[in-house]
Amino acid sequence: MGQRIPLLEVKDFTLQFKQYGRGLKQIETRVISGFTLDVHAGEIVAVVGASGSGKSLLAHAILGILPSNAATGGSLKFKGEELSQSLKERLRGKEISLIPQSVSYLDPLMTTGKQIESPLRKAANAVKSVMNRFQLGDDAKNKYPFQLSGGMARRVLIGTALTSGAELVIADEPTPGLHKSMVDETLGSLKELAALGRGVLMITHDIDLAFVVADRIAVFNKGLTVEVADAKAFEASPDNVKHPYSKALWHALPQNGFHSVRGKDYGEEIDAGCDAGEEDDA
Structure with a gap:
């Protein structure tokens, strides 16, 4: 039997930005170098690292939403096909779905119900089911993003992405600010997706969450x-x-002593970037 082709294959991926320094001198800043991983159908792979380390930029590169001053190298493939910009645009929101880190990704001119209904293209009862699952009351259906709390807006994003039918779901820090019950619901939904044969790439600084949900962890x-x-x-x-x-x-994990280590073996201090971020979002 031949080796399975990954849903997502990232090989020797590099990302850098062109910027202007003093005197209009152009400089290049590399933020990702030689990044390699793959995600197969039916598994959850977590990318774990410190906050601000550039993990989210990998998601943006896969979706083709990097700024114009970005330059990439290496290879990004979806189901064995190189991800050109045109292919990214065709797949985005259909075959590849994003649970973004920022609630600003919601359309400010579209009600909650319409935003959930849009990728589903299903009847109103399907929208109601999603809203019930993520504890969004009937009154939230006709609200616009600016009328929602931060936690409610994040739940709309999660519900929309998880019901899009995409083969690959990229969850970029999906749980900060959510109540523990909603954290558990979100992680359970990611597990359900994998059980249905979809691939999940979860980007997080919270390694404890990765332990709960992931099959493999890319550090x-x-x-x-x-x-x-x-x-x-x-x-x-x-x-x-x-x-x-x-x-x-x-x-550095709390249950393992919460130690920060500095020395020649580690080269730097490692702080436990594993705060739960679970607060009441009512």
């Missing part, structure tokens, strides 16, 4: 994939991962 540091490890093995012991940065992340 991201300074624009590089330093290691891809089995999530359950990684959770059990730092001895199950090879890279010093991965080991340091494990030791």
Whole structure:
């Protein structure tokens, strides 16, 4: 039997930005270097790294929504086909769906009900089912984004993406600001998608969430994939991962001592970027 073709294949991916420095001198800033991972149908792969490390830019590159001063290298493939900009635009919101980090992705001129209904193209009862699942009352259906709380707006984004029918769902920090019940519902929904044969790429700084939901964890540091490890093995012991940065992340977790490690073996201090971000979003 031949090897399965991944839904998403990222190989030696690089990303840099052209900017102007002093005196109109143009400089290039590289934020991702040699990033490699794959996501197969039926699995959840989590990309874990510090906040502000550039993880979200990978999602934007896959979807083709990078700013005009971005330059990329390496390879991005969907189901074995190179992702050109035109293909990204055709797949975006259909075969590849995004749960974005920012609620600003909601259309300010469209009501909640219409935003959920748009990718579904289904009857009103389907919209009602989604809204009930994510605890959005009947009155929220006719509200515009500016009328929603931050937590409600995030739930609309999650509900819309998870019911889009996409084969690949990219969840970019999907849970900050949500009540624990909604965090659990969101993670459960991601697991359901994988059980249905879809692929999920979850981008997060919260390694504890990755342990709960992911099959594999790609550890991201300074624009590089330093290691891809089995999530359950990684959770059990730092001895199950090879890279010093991965080991340091494990030791930085609260249940493992909440240690920040500095020294020649790690090269830098690793802080536990694993705050739950779970607060009441009523």
